Amino acid sequence: MISAMAETRTLEPEEWELWDSWMRAQRLLVRELERGLQRDCGISKAEFSVLVTLWQAPGREMRVGELSESLDWAKSRVSHQLTRMENRGFVERTPYGADGRRAGIGLTDQGRRAVQSAILVHAGNIRRYFFDSLTPQQAAEFRAWSGQMIERIEPRPSESTGDDAAQ
Amino acid sequence: MISAMAETRTLEPEEWELWDSWMRAQRLLVRELERGLQRDCGISKAEFSVLVTLWQAPGREMRVGELSESLDWAKSRVSHQLTRMENRGFVERTPYGADGRRAGIGLTDQGRRAVQSAILVHAGNIRRYFFDSLTPQQAAEFRAWSGQMIERIEPRPSESTGDDAAQ
DNA sequence: ACAAGAGAGTTGACGCGACAACTCACCTGA
């Protein structure tokens, strides 16, 4: 038992330092984008993701399950989010399909208005904070790393959904 | 007014795609590490951060303000976290300084035990998920990018605190 | 000495996110 420990060697100081900077930079970037969205558009990152996904859907309407699939969020998370957004007047639950229950979800006028301005603002912020200071070198390495990581943790047979780009 | 729009050009498709993969990879990595901590050690990322910071403190004791400073968390966040951790028995509020109120915060035996195993487990997971698949090329680009981003968003006169590496 | 203020911490409310338990409509099958 004592000899079976080889696998957990603690990190070297320069590894800790890289990990630290990396996580901090990431958090700062995400925080800044979230604040921009909140400040300029009055919506949260989660709200933005839902709005964009619905916006891109044909007919601006989806079923909860499609939304869940498209965002890669658990259904309960989607449901809670929709409840909050319904209360804020961004989306509305609608009857869907001919059968009794199945609820669809659609954008309200307010939701439509919000998402249109938010997309421009958010895209601008992503460009300013992320792409403007990214060298082609870094972009290439990031792309490769992201692919590796996604494949490693969540091996998918097909390609990415694309919608979660919202975040 | 119409002509003042030049700044918000939306992103190119390949930019969206990179942004998407990047964010997804990031989320998956963080989620996996958090789950590992929860599964193997029964503690959350936030709890880990607090435990490690207290552990590294001389005398395993700090004041709330020091903790807040060291973690770069708002004081209210620290306070809420300490309340939860006190309920779980990991830390205890102690009188601090000779004056009336000032509360110090210290590790309990359970907290001490938890942090020791958690550090090993977490370091191992970071190595497995992050460093093992990181090329020296990527490490260099990541280091550079992190520095740029931190400097850009949170320009600090001095160096990093180091403690938040916990996350 | 006493009112005003500044620092340190706490509290409350609320949104986000994960997990587990539940409901409801629809199959399916003996």
Added chain:
DNA sequence: TCAGGTGAGTTGTCGCGTCAACTCTCTTGT
């Protein structure tokens, strides 16, 4: 026909995180 299962959604609970408001102690000014 009706018991049981299944898939889609919802709800409850709780931890995390932010913002604003509050308390308490110590300091400062007159």
